[in-house]
Amino acid sequence: MATAQELMRAQFARFAALDPQLPDTHQLPSGAEAIVARIADGSTVAGLATRNASPPGSAQSLWQAGEVFELFPIVGEQPRAGMDALLHTWREWLAGQASGPNSACTVVWPSRDVEATRAFLDHGFLPLACLAVRPTAPVAYTKPSGTVNIRRAGPADLDAVVELALSELEYAALVGTSTYRPDAPQLKRTAAHVRLHSSDPVWLAEQDGTPVAVAECGWVDTAKSPGGSRLRSGTWGYVNCVSVQEKLRGSGVGQQLMATAHNEFARAGAVGSFLYYNPPNPLSSVFWPRQGYRPLWTMWEVRPATALR
Known part of the structure; x- marks a missing residue:
């Protein structure tokens, strides 16, 4: 035996x-x-x-x-x-x-x-x-026509970040493991407050000055994080939440947002980036492979x- x-x-x-x-x-x-x-x-x-x-x-x-x-x-x-x-x-x-x-x-x-x-x-x-991974590589992209601007979010953007994050959670609860519980707004606000007051990059897309999409990102050192034990050793960029207003999905805003994040990961020397998505989600299951991600571990x-x- x-x-x-x-x-x-x-x-x-x-x-x-x-x-x-x-x-x-x-x-x-x-x-x-x-x-x-x-x-x-x-x-x-x-x-x-x-x-x-x-x-x-x-x-x-x-x-x-x-x-x-x-x-x-x-x-x-x-x-x-x-x-x-x-x-x-x-x-x-x-x-x-x-x-x-x-x-x-x-x-x-x-x-x-x-x-x-x-x-x-x-x-x-x-x-x-x-859990899907993407090797670090800079991204060249053509900025879509219109008035969309990408910038780093700060503490003053808390309300906009929370609103977009809750929209993503509401959708994710229909197609995966997430659950939209009664205290979700407060939990998301607390998490966003911590992230916006840290060094973790949060990117906001604005159209005519109005927030229309967000990418909450972070850093994971596998030597220090138990969650990183399913990744090869090194510092990784982490994509926690990406949310695009429904009316702008498919317009290229999400791709532009992630190109900004991926270029930041590359400049910082990350070995790669990772995220979690739901295979039954008809949007993310198409979007993330197009951004260069592929499944590593299935939950x-x-x-x-x-x-x-």
């Missing part, structure tokens, strides 16, 4: 062959409960199961369920049969956990691993979000947790 360390080595060797942009390893959670599953051929696979809460009033409650059960699979070279067996065992483990309607099961897995994709689909998971989800098959 292979040990967890042997399974991990085999798994990351397989990841490297699947996608050279994946990191050599990534951080596993501490304090998680280990589960073991047996495959039909007699070999075993393992996983780490965690349970986390997103209490009301927390920022994360806007993009995830109130109770999240996450599995970190360790399946070695058995992405389909191993994942299938592990998900069956995880379902049995979940039966002993109390969960309500505001709950979810999630697994984050390399987007290019189609063998595992089949197992996720068979167990009722949906690919509701993905598979089942809501509520009891819907896992």
